[in-house]
Amino acid sequence: MVSYFRSVRTSRQFFLVLLFLGIQLPLYLLLTSGTLQELLYMLIGERMADGYTMYEQIYDNTAPLSALVYWIIDLLTGRSVLAYRIVALVLLLLQALTFNFILNRHQVFATRSSLPALLYLVVGSITYEFGMLTPLLIGHTFVILSLPYLITVSREGIENNRLFVGGFILGLAALCYLPLSLYLLVGVFAVLLFTSNTFRSILLMLCGFAFPYAMLLTFYFYTGTLQEFTELHILRPWQFKVAFALPPADLAKLMALPLIVLLFSVLSSLSLPQRLVFQVKFQQVMWVWLLVSFLLVMTRDEISANIFILLLPAIAYFGEYLFTINVKRWMLNIAFILLFVGTLLIRYRDILGISSILQLSDSQLITNPVTEVPEGESILVLGNDPRYYLQNKPVTPYLNWQLAQRDFSNLNNYKAVYNIYLNLKDEMPAYIIDEVGLMKALQYKLPAIFGRYQPTGQDNIYQLKQ
Structure with missing residues (x-):
């Protein structure tokens, strides 16, 4: 051959x-x-x-x-x-x-x-x-x-x-x-x-x-x-x-x-x-x-x-x-x-x-949908798991959570909080998935944006009030 x-x-x-x-x-x-x-x-x-x-x-x-x-x-x-x-x-x-x-x-x-x-x-x-x-x-x-x-x-x-x-x-x-x-x-x-x-x-x-x-x-x-x-x-x-x-x-x-x-x-x-x-x-x-x-x-x-x-x-x-x-x-x-x-x-x-x-597996690289989450909605994920986007539409510039840390990990910095406000005021997602527990701090510092979200009854999922 x-x-x-x-x-x-x-x-x-x-x-x-x-x-x-x-x-x-x-x-x-x-x-x-x-x-x-x-x-x-x-x-x-x-x-x-x-x-x-x-x-x-x-x-x-x-x-x-x-x-x-x-x-x-x-x-x-x-x-x-x-x-x-x-x-x-x-x-x-x-x-x-x-x-x-x-x-x-x-x-x-x-x-x-x-x-x-x-x-x-x-x-x-x-x-x-x-x-x-x-x-x-x-x-x-x-x-x-x-x-x-x-x-x-x-x-x-x-x-x-x-x-x-x-x-x-x-x-x-x-x-x-x-x-x-x-x-x-x-x-x-x-x-x-x-x-x-x-x-x-x-x-x-x-x-x-x-x-x-x-x-x-x-x-x-x-x-x-x-x-x-x-x-x-x-x-x-x-x-x-x-x-x-x-x-x-x-x-x-x-x-x-x-x-x-x-x-x-x-x-x-x-x-x-x-x-x-x-x-x-x-x-x-x-x-x-x-x-x-x-x-x-x-x-x-x-x-x-x-x-x-x-x-x-x-x-x-x-x-x-x-x-x-x-x-x-x-x-x-x-x-x-x-x-x-x-x-x-x-x-x-x-x-x-x-x-x-x-004894060889790469299944951890494969994307599987996350169950019990909204489907067909605009969402923002506060965390490092992009699987929530499989059946949903991303909004805001924060696709990459590692880079989003420039703002979300510096909530005591006025410029970082203001950047979050500018990025969400015209493009508010229907749902926010909070994997890292930031919603309380965000609702306190940016009530005009995050104060409009309420818990859905599912862990760490917040819905925009109509």
Whole structure:
């Protein structure tokens, strides 16, 4: 089976797409539950579709270009987990095919092959979290699209203006998820390796990166939201307060197979004889790529499996060496079959009923409706549980409770209380879900707003008086 993909014929690409869809689609037809993370993105898109602006009227640190994607999806389909997953699948497929094309186009390996795309798609199917439409996934697509501009300049030593384009695309990636700007280190390392006029080349790349930000900063300056944009998008992602969305033991089990493949792939690349100068230098660039990918893990507020999508290009690149080493063909086929079967077992563990055997569960990420709450109403949740929004409409800018703490945790501060008043006076929710016990203090400090709410008889649920 491995030898079948040692070709770049159209039939191989077509079979790759069918194989990828065959792994992914059955689960999407059987299981349509979303996650809490996806719910938050849907709420952002919904609020933007209702005419509210990011950072000023929606308090969240989602990057602007990703928020634009969620807004467009909401305009087209509304809240649809299936739509989000389909878009994510298309992006993942685009990443794999584009990365494979780049490797073949620039003769990174001795022979052209479809193996990198095969490994990218198979390993990329090991968990549904790789198929979530996160800002990371959207931005990672731009990172891969920037690669040929850096490689072309590196190889030819001319047309250095292409570095401006590569930097511009990396700027778009950062506008999807700001920590992806760390891939500028890969670009700088490539410049140092391959170009003669390093200062000019680095400056071109940095100018290209800064260009989309200059346009966006100008827009937010003239709309009076530059401070909010700076605080929520530019400063917020660098908190380095690492938490785990999954128990570390479960995360380790889930990512064990991809990391084992990566380890053996790297060892295989080190054991090969000397190659062309460009191929050796490109491998050095991929080493920096791999190190930056691991560094990016620490920029997440919550570490979960989806962050490891950053390792897929490295697995695809180094995996080419693993499955082309000079051993008997049947051994390579068995190795790939074990990888493929292992991926299917982990991905379909719930349907196959082996989750208890593997002692692996990510059910805490799945969104389930909260019972005995209003449905089809406008609500505000004072707390860190967004599940109340599943069957209701969010109002006020306070979608992200962590960011809402700037106001609600400082009720002794006049400015914080006044901000709450401004945000609720024209958009009062029909119900308030008070998980943290703030209603008494709010009714005392803002009776004009919160004094109009009365208990419903259900714990911590207050209804607006008619």
